Amino acid sequence: MKPIELPDGNRGRRRILRSLVTGALAGMLGPGRVLAQTTPGRTVRVGLTPAFVHDQHALMADWRRYIEVKLGVPVEFVPRNSYRETMDLLHQGRLDFAWLCVYPFLYLKDLVRLLAVPLNQGRPYYRSYLVVGADDRKRNSMADLKGAVFAYSDLYSNTGYLVPRYQVRQLGEDPATFFRKTFFTWSHRKAIEAVAAGMADGAAMDSFVWDTLVRVKPEVTAGTRIIGRSAEYGFPPFVAHRAVAAQDFDAMQRVLLGMSSDPAGQVLLARLNINDGFIPGDRSLYDSVVVMMRAFGEY
């Protein structure tokens, strides 16, 4: 687990202390009082999840700085390796914003509000990729993976858990017994690594993560081969805690939506592999996911 990113210098340490105090107070007073809006010294806390390639540390530092400058308040990125932890932080009111996977977004229901949806190659959609080892020529569909070792990414992942289970069920099989063994890697990237290392025979994952890795870390994806592409689903959204005040919500949304029209923002978007930036989006983008969740009684 990664420690919380520590800003440099005494100023930063004081800021953290203040934010800790603020957090503790917020915990006592309840979620509605998290943000003392635009109060000097207030820190905006943004949760990062493996919904995108969140472990490019230099990029995250630059992006945090960018948002901080645009917002005019200190910004803290809080990366977590599992959706569950980020969801817990949201439940506890310890995050203002988060980039979540679709499933947690829907699972959290009205605890969060849709803030912005990234555009993946111009459109707010992504898929689930089914991958096997690059040298595995025998398996070419989900049906071929019966009795195999399968790597899920996260219990609360759409493309890495819900979609493959749904696909197994579509085959008329029980996802609980279809595979010989399953395990969670807690990130899409590690699911790819598990398949490449031979630890798992197959895995399902976020197409955006796979496509980004192909571009920035081709050696990670080199050991895997895509054998299935799912239907399109709404892209993992940027959300705001429901307690975030309207002007803060708007300020953050403006920053994100404005990135594509700002040179520095464009550079960051390119590095994040979402060249076209963010749109406000709509909850209906995620209706097909709700259908799958209902099929498993999870919505």
Added chain:
Amino acid sequence: MRLFDLSFRHKIPLWGSALIIATALAVSAATMLRAYDYLKQDLVSSSENLGFTLAKTLFPVLLHDDAWRAFELVRAPFHEDRPDLPLEAKEIFVIDRDLKVLVSSAPRIMPLLAELSSLGADYPKLAQALARANLDFKGVFEFPDSDYLYVTIPVAEEGKLLGTLVITHSKNVFLPRFYGFALGGAGMGVLVLAILLPLNWYWGRRMAEPLVQLAHGMSEIVHGAPADLSPDLYAFHDELGQLFAAYREAATEIRQKTALEREVMQSERLAAVGRLAAGIAHEVNNPLGGMLMALDTLKQRGPLDPPTARTVALLERGLQQITETVGALLVQARVQSRDLNRQDFEDIRTLVEPQASRKSLQLAFDIDIAESLPLPAGFVRQVLINLLLNAIEATQPGDTVRVEAHANGDQLLLLVANVGEPPTPEILAHLFEPFVSGRDGGHGLGLWVSYQTVNQLGGRIAVECDAGEVRFLINLPLHYEVTAQSAKVGAGGTPTTLERPT
């Protein structure tokens, strides 16, 4: 020749070298074995350290069936970017109680849930061994003909056993290090040998050389002429030094004894020759005297006709020559001679001066005696003149002939020396016998006469040749008993009446 019959000159250095090389090899081999052992111990203990840490960390992870986290943990000790880490494991895996793979750092070789006994290589044997050990076993497994070493640590906590962690090591990983050690050791060994072997060789030769010389000298003792070994050859006082001292003592005694024996033999021979010569001289002298008397009578009787006179003269001269020769053989010191004095040496010098100046020789006289010595002057003069004439004859023009005389207590020491080559050994052996001559034209009686004279005076005469000089040494007692001496020399003890003609 057998090895053990070799000379010490070769044997000591050879044995020393063999011992040094054997020691170097033994020490190196022992060190290398220790190094190998230590390396293995290092490997096992570092592996066990890693294993304990991993087993402790893996326990909760495996308990929660978090396969990926377990995989990340067993992969953590591997550093693919550091291939030089020598003690790195080859594989790390955990098997459960049914001997199935729970997690492995190399899932391609050991897939999840695979039966350990169904995998190739050493794994079936390892599975059997672990089954026998009931999994709850911390230890090291090695199989014959295998390049691998298996360190096992149970993954258990508070009595709950989840499986066994196995760390596989290639034995080859420490071979390069071992070879590194061995190479370093060999280098040191060669260096030590390079220093010790020449030292040993030098020391061995130094030890052996005196022994060899000693052995050589000892073998010469049989022939009565042991070599004179220099005290510098071995100047120490250890056992070898004592041996040397004893040898030198013995050698000196033997040489003296040999010289004495030779001298005795020579004087006995000379005495025998003297007796023979005196006997013949007596037998010849009596008729000779008669014959000379008869001739004298014949001449006195009246004038002889010229042919007879010539014949008589011829006979007389012939008989006279026989008389002289016989007289020369029959040497006798005349008791009635006056005492020797310094003037005698001046006379001798004057007498031989013409011969010396004819050859442009230097005569160096060093006379250190009292005015008068109780020795018969005539005999001493005769002996000295004989020796001097011989010396002048043997000396090359321009060189020097020395004469020395020293009275030393109760004896007179005389020396006649000349620069020149020594006589041949054959001549030396018979130098003082009659009719032996070192040069053409000599009748060979000079030294004989000198020897007999000195002998009769109770003295000794000897010759020394060295450093390009021939020295005659005469030693005469000042209180001689001429009667006893002449009795010893004369045939049958009868003193002769004949005198040696001057």
